[in-house]
Amino acid sequence: MPMPPNYVDLHCHLDLYPDFMSAVQDAERAAVYTLTMTTTPKAWPRNREVTEATHYVRAALGLHPQLVHERAHEISLWDQYLPEARYVGEVGIDAGPRYYRSLDLQKEVFVHVLQGCARHGDKILSVHSVRSAKLVLDLIELHLSPSKGKVVLHWFSGSASEAQRAIDLGCYFSINSEMMLNERGRRLVATLPIDRVFTETDGPFTRVNERTACPSDIVQTVETIAGVRKSSMENVKSDIVHNLRMLLEPRIS
Ligand SMILES: [Zn+2]
Numbered sequence: 200m201p202m203p204p205n206y207v208d209l210h211c212h213l214d215l216y217p218d219f220m221s222a223v224q225d226a227e228r229a230a231v232y233t234l235t236m237t238t239t240p241k242a243w244p245r246n247r248e249v250t251e252a253t254h255y256v257r258a259a260l261g262l263h264p265q266l267v268h269e270r271a272h273e274i275s276l277w278d279q280y281l282p283e284a285r286y287v288g289e290v291g292i293d294a295g296p297r298y299y300r301s302l303d304l305q306k307e308v309f310v311h312v313l314q315g316c317a318r319h320g321d322k323i324l325s326v327h328s329v330r331s332a333k334l335v336l337d338l339i340e341l342h343l344s345p346s347k348g349k350v351v352l353h354w355f356s357g358s359a360s361e362a363q364r365a366i367d368l369g370c371y372f373s374i375n376s377e378m379m380l381n382e383r384g385r386r387l388v389a390t391l392p393i394d395r396v397f398t399e400t401d402g403p404f405t406r407v408n409e410r411t412a413c414p415s416d417i418v419q420t421v422e423t424i425a426g427v428r429k430s431s432m433e434n435v436k437s438d439i440v441h442n443l444r445m446l447l448e449p450r451i452s
Contacts, residue, residue, distance in 0.1 A: 204232035204255050206421060206436065207443050208414040209373040210288065210325050210353040210399035212236050213256070214246055222402075222413060223249060226256050229415035232443055236289040236325060238263035240276040247283070259286035264293040264327055267308050268301035274308055281315055288325030289353070292338075295329050306338070313342035321449055322348045325373065332357025336364055345369030349446060354378060354401060355387065362387055366395060371446065373399035376407060376420045379427055388427045393438050394445070398424070 208226065213235040216222040226233040233256045237246050246258035262270065262277050281287075290312045292305050316322040324343075328335040332355065339350055351371040355362065356378075365372070372395055378384035388396075398420045402412040407419060421439070425432040 205230040206417040208233040209397040211402040226414035231414040259288035260284035261289040291327030292331040293329045294331040317347040332361040373397040
């Protein structure tokens with residue numbers, strides 16, 4: 200990390216905003232360490248180029264589970280770019296009703312992603328697990344040991360026992376404001392070990408103050424987490440920046 204960031208947005212999609220460059224500049228200006236996802240490996244070269252000279256914005260190489268039904272063949276392109284990517288996302292499984300039909304294909308792609316990451320080592324993954332926490336954790340346990348890569352579960356909505364299992368498997372969690380609108384989400388945020396907690400916006404798919412959330416809105420997410428955990432904003436903020444330093448440390452295996 201060149202200069203310590205103020206905040207962390209570990210999962211958003213800056214290239215899906217109406218103005219990609221100004222979304223990047225928003226993150227830079229606010230000194231928010233921002234991990235911007237790609238939904239298809241075709242978007243990787245442009246994302247890599249845009250984030251090459253930034254202080255705080257990094258790109259992740261992904262193949263979104265909601266696109267797998269029509270883009271599974273792009274996995275060969277994902278393989279091609281993997282050696283130049285430290286961050287991988289958005290990847291994972293979506294077993295919601297709209298994507299259930301492609302579940303077998305999604306599984307195949309996700310296993311391939313996990314195995315590729317294990318082979319290369321030292322990758323950091325942002326993982327989608329809608330209605331599939333158990334399956335996602337089963338596959339992580341089988342294919343990506345914590346010594347081979349680090350997993351951040353984005354917008355986790357599994358049960359308390361699944362959350363505990365994820366903690367036991369070494370996973371982290373990135374928390375957004377919308378997760379804390381319901382009791383189940385608040386309970387998760389209240390009980391997670393603080394050293395596994397990150398913040399995210401998942402912008403532009405979330406809203407804040409009746410507009411699209413952007414990385415500089417993370418300050419409000421930190422405030423809400425502090426409220427839910429009965430902690431101070433300063434403590435949560437510095438814990439998360441510390442967690443980022445630990446996450447980014449290369450692991451020699
Ligand atoms: Zn996302």
